[in-house]
Amino acid sequence: MLQLQILRENKENVITALKKRNIDAGPMVSKVLELDEKRRAIQTQLDNTLAESNKLSKEIGMLFKSGKAQEANELKEKTAGLKEASKQLGDDLNATAAALQEQLYLIPNMPHTSVPAGSSEEDNEEVHREGDIPKLSEGALPHWELAKKYDIIDFELGVKITGAGFPVYKGKGARLQRALISYFLDKNTEAGYTEMQVPHLVNEASGYGTGQLPDKEGQMYHVQADDLYLIPTAEVPVTNLHRDDLLAESDFPIKYTGYTPCFRREAGSYGAHVRGLNRLHQFDKVEIVRLEHPDNSYKALDEMVEHVKNILRELKLPYRILLLCGGDLGFTSALTYDFEVFSTAQDRWLEISSVSNFETFQANRLKLRYKDETGKSQLAHTLNGSSLALPRVLAGILENYQTENGIQIPEVLVPYCGFEVID
């Protein structure tokens, strides 16, 4: 959620910035400012009415105390009208504030100045590429074939017990999953991130805090009986740990990592692009989250990018980094780097990590603030990134590490797996 103050003071800048997302925010922003003005006008009226009735109440109290009941009762009659008026104004104020809030929720974050213009993923800018693409022998298989060949992932079994998009990992496949989780968590912990285990269901307020609600509720599984949402990413519970917090400057940086399963409904797409592990309803992910002082957040973002690079280097997977263009940027993000691993057998890039700076957009919703050196409350910056998402890393490993004698396990994972090859 953008800060009202910024909209008030820099309306044109906001509209210009949002053009990068290929939206004309003019009407939305105008509506917000209109409602804001209305809200403040009502607030002023209400305040004045309340001030007057507070004053009368005090006088009545004094009169009763000094035994002048008659005069007090006369004054009482005067308060009736004020009471009526303040009730009406209070209702108006609530309605206007709610409308304002609703409108404000519709405006996405302003892209950072370095975000390239563009309308789709075609326009994302490749900023880095690293790693050798292996030359696979004749008859190299995509991961869903390999999964079947070595009996390590069973998609049909998942369909039987739950539905499409809920794979069952078996034997060495399951062990490799567990190894990846441990390995990622260890790498993150070494880099100073505190490991957290958080609930996999969150309440509505948490969904609003990080921006999944109100506009993306269709993407989350909702447990209606208890009004809870299955998390689409650890970002939601982990960032919300500090909802409504007022931190000290010395608390920064706050760095967390957590492993959680992620649940996404993402209905609607079929075909090769969502085949196998490419798109799932439930998948595992290890996330890193940072809360930062605004002055340091872009440095922190760079650190996170370097961190993910290091992991991919260790895994010896060929990857590239994309700077997302305005049109492809997530609703809440100001700047996002996507990491993609090259899947040799599918001959395509698979997104395995997304590292973003949300600046104050989430913090404003979360009421996540810190006290600056002058003692004033300021909004913190929030960031997060996958480090890493499992299924496509797994797909990348299976496909890129396949040999005629089975699938080699990347060296760094061998201690975690306890075996060197899947055959």
Added chain:
RNA sequence: GGAGGAAUGGCAGAGUGGUCGAAUGCGGCAGUCUUGAAAACUGUUGAGGGUCACACCUCCGGGGGUUCGAAUCCCUCUUCCUCCGCCA
């Protein structure tokens, strides 16, 4: 699931109808003392709205009500604690 109790500022904790946005302690900040630090002492210190700045308004878990007036009384929801029951 049954029976009781509780929810107040960063934390602890007082306050049961008017001058309470709220005692006190701890913590934080500033100062005195000190070569420096600690201790001690003095002062200061909740959040949000509003204003050029004041004024003023709101907030004592959430929502609603009673009253001229609510942290304080009533209703309701949520959460926590204690005891009992059940249970991985």
